[in-house]
Amino acid sequence: MSDKIGIYVCECGPNIASKVDIDKIMEEISNLEDFKDVELVVRNHKLLCSVEGKKFLENEINENNLTHLVCAACSPRDHDTTFINVCKKTELNPYMYQIVNIREQCAWIIPDKEEATEKAIRIIHAGMDRVLYQQPLEEKQLDSNPDVLIIGGGIAGMEAALKLASRDRLIYLIEKTDELGGKSAKLNQLLPRQGVNLNILHQKLSNIKSNKYIKVFTNTELASIVGFLGNFEIVIKDVKDPENTTELLAGAVIVATGYELLDATTLDKYEISEEDEVYNALEIEEMISKNGKIVMKNGKEPQKVAVIHCVGRSEVGYCSQTCCSYLLKISKMLKEQSSKIEVVELFKHLCLPNKQDEAFFEQVKDKDVEFIRIKDVNVTGTSIELTDISDAKQKLDVDMIILGTAMIPAKETKYLAEELKVELDEMGFYQEAHLKINPISTNTDGVFVVGGAHGPTGISESMLQAQAAAGKIFTQLIPGQKIIPEVKVSEILEAYCTGCKTCLDVCGFGAIYFDEDKGISVVNEAICRGCGNCVGSCPSGSIRTRHFTNPQLYQEVKEALR
Ligand code: SF4
Ligand code: SF4
Ligand code: SF4
Known part of the structure; x- marks a missing residue:
């Protein structure tokens, strides 16, 4: 069959028609010297993307038996897919079509009508040259597996598992420790802004255990994974017996491995050891779970406690966002335990991003907690040397120090990122596809990241991300529906x-x-x-x-x- 190119010039109402000379374009394109041996169909239309415009294009392709198509219209971002879909309704292979942008690249940026017209002719001509070299491509259809692997059994992983299982998806939930719940399960109280209560968290734990669609593997890590969206081949291994492996198949992966807290003993300004009465916030939570209150190693209640914010913040280079609020929570707990305990909070910055935090701060202040804004701090055991905001130096000897240490990526992050082919950001957390418009997807199709795994994140936000990831999977992997991988590979x-x-x-x-x-x-x-x-x-x-x-x-x- 000999070549027959259809060239359709869209006027876009006055957007294009008032800025370029449509008649001249039609005339010149119809009479191009180097296309005199090729059959051309050159037409214009007022709004090619309208319902009527698409029908017109479909009829033109069919009635003229076009072998190639050029649409001179707007940006491919706007309507490339529109015209590809028109081609799909006809015999014309959609990869034998080319869009040429005479709106953003001519009409809208060149004030002189003659110049804009000349450029439009040139780029339509270029599109015609290109389209003759294009080849038909065939889309493949692949079976896809709707089951999901979730790595990490903390609050985000559990939330994602329950959401997905609610629509009968089979979930493999792997957790490296011997129990589900992650750091949230260690908490004794939540902050007002977290919008959930501990009973709900505990309820989720029991719902997971009784859900027939969720298979939980504790003491388990990912050994290897190969594949792509819809078809991942996975091997998991027993942490205690790495030779003991299990093979799984899943269509998507959710990474919910959370974060870790920086080890303050690695910081120059903190000369502390395990014998000292110095704890991070999670250790305090565990202490309360065990003893019902905050006590020293000798079992006695501390009389004077210093709470230090932003420990390691300048070293890691970012704010962990949630620690200021949970340190306030611990100060409040100390004061409620005994109003006689002197509590002093040492802070460089107070990060209280929402209005519940602000009100909570006021409540803590009302409990006689002292706040000192500092420039610098050195800690040796439970002895503190500080420089405050007015450059005055002070020495504080306390019974106990509680540190708000920076949140850092979980240990396994680098290994998992390599296995999953997911990029990391400059802080070492998983990189999201787009911080604002696609914060849970990654550069690997079918791999999603939720919760603290991609940076400091609170409980309610982690749960929302988990729900969003489940939503994405529901729409991308529909049981029984084939997936069409990228053709232009x-x-x-x-x-x-x-x-x-x-x-x-x-x-x-x-x-x-x-x-x-x-x-x-x-x-x-x-x-x-x-x-x-x-x-x-x-x-x-x-x-x-x-x-x-x-x-x-x-x-x-x-x-x-x-
Ligand atoms: S196809 Fe593009 S150029 Fe044509 S009417 Fe639609 S938006 Fe305007
Ligand atoms: S085009 Fe090359 S670099 Fe890009 S995804 Fe494909 S194989 Fe990788
Ligand atoms: S020659 Fe090209 S395709 Fe082959 S390994 Fe080197 S870069 Fe890759």
Whole structure:
């Protein structure tokens, strides 16, 4: 069949029509010298993305038996998918279509109508050159597994498990310690802003245990994982007996491994040891669970307690956001335990981000807790030397010190990130796909991160993230529905690959593996996102991305720059 290109120029109401000369574009495109041997159908339309416009385009493709299609309209971000979907209703392969942006790139940015028209003609011409080099691509349909692996049995992991199990998804919940609940289970009181109470947390724990869709593996870690959204092959291992492994299949993974607290003994300004009456906030929570109150190692109640905020904040380089409030909570607990206990809070900054926190701070102040704003502090045992905000130096000897230590990534984060091919941020937490608009997804499709695993996060926020991850999985993995992986992926031409492995380092999605037998790299097409990073890195030019091949790009650029 000989080539027949349809070129459809959208007027976008007055958006394009008033800024470029549509008639001139039609005339010039219809009479291009280098297309005189190609059959062209050149038409314009007032609003190509309207219902009527899409129907018009569909009819045009069918009635004219087009082999290629160029839509001269707006940004591909707006309507590329719209026109791809129109093609899908016809016999025309959607990869034989090209969008050309004459609105944002011509009409809206070039004040001179003649110049805008000239550029529009040039880039439509470039699109026509390119489309002739495009190849039809076929979408594959893959079976997908709706089951989910959740790594981490703290509050976020439990919440995600219950949400997913409520729609009959089979959940494998693995927890490295011997019990579920994480750090939340150690708490004795929650903050007002956390919006949940401890009974609800304990209820979740018992709901998990009785839920037939949730299989809990305690003392268990991830050993290995390969695969992609819808099809992950997983091996888990017993922490105490690593040879004891179990194989699982799941379609998605939620990482809910939480955070750890910085070890203050690693800080220069803290000369402390295990014998000293110095505790972090979680140790205090455990102490209350065990003894019912805050006591020293000799079982006696402390008479004077210093609570120090922001321990390690400058070393880690970020604020842990929740510690100011929970230190206030501990001061309040001390005062409620005995009003005779002197409590002094030493702080550089007070991070109280919402209005419940502010009211809570006022309540604690009313309980005769002293607050000293400091510039610097040195701790030796339970002896404190501080410089306050007015540069005055003070020495404080107390019976007990409680530290608000920085939240840091859990120990296993680096290992898991490598296994799951998920990037870490500069602080060492898992990197979200987008902080604001996609905070629970990662660079690996099908792997989600919730709670403290991607940075300091409170309980209620962790639970919301867990619910959001469950929601994403419900929409991405529908039982019985196939998934369609990206079609515009890279491929490595075996004959040219020298096996230098450069491409393995640049693929942020872990889509390339090395075939040791053949001595070449290979792209796993189900994982590849077609970003093109590897193409630019290959010294032998043996990688190409489908739909973005060098000849296709060359044709387009050559004409656009003519
Ligand atoms: S397809 Fe784009 S250019 Fe055409 S009417 Fe719609 S928004 Fe405007
Ligand atoms: S195009 Fe290359 S770098 Fe990008 S995801 Fe695919 S294999 Fe990885
Ligand atoms: S960078 Fe190119 S030559 Fe080197 S291993 Fe990858 S595909 Fe082969």
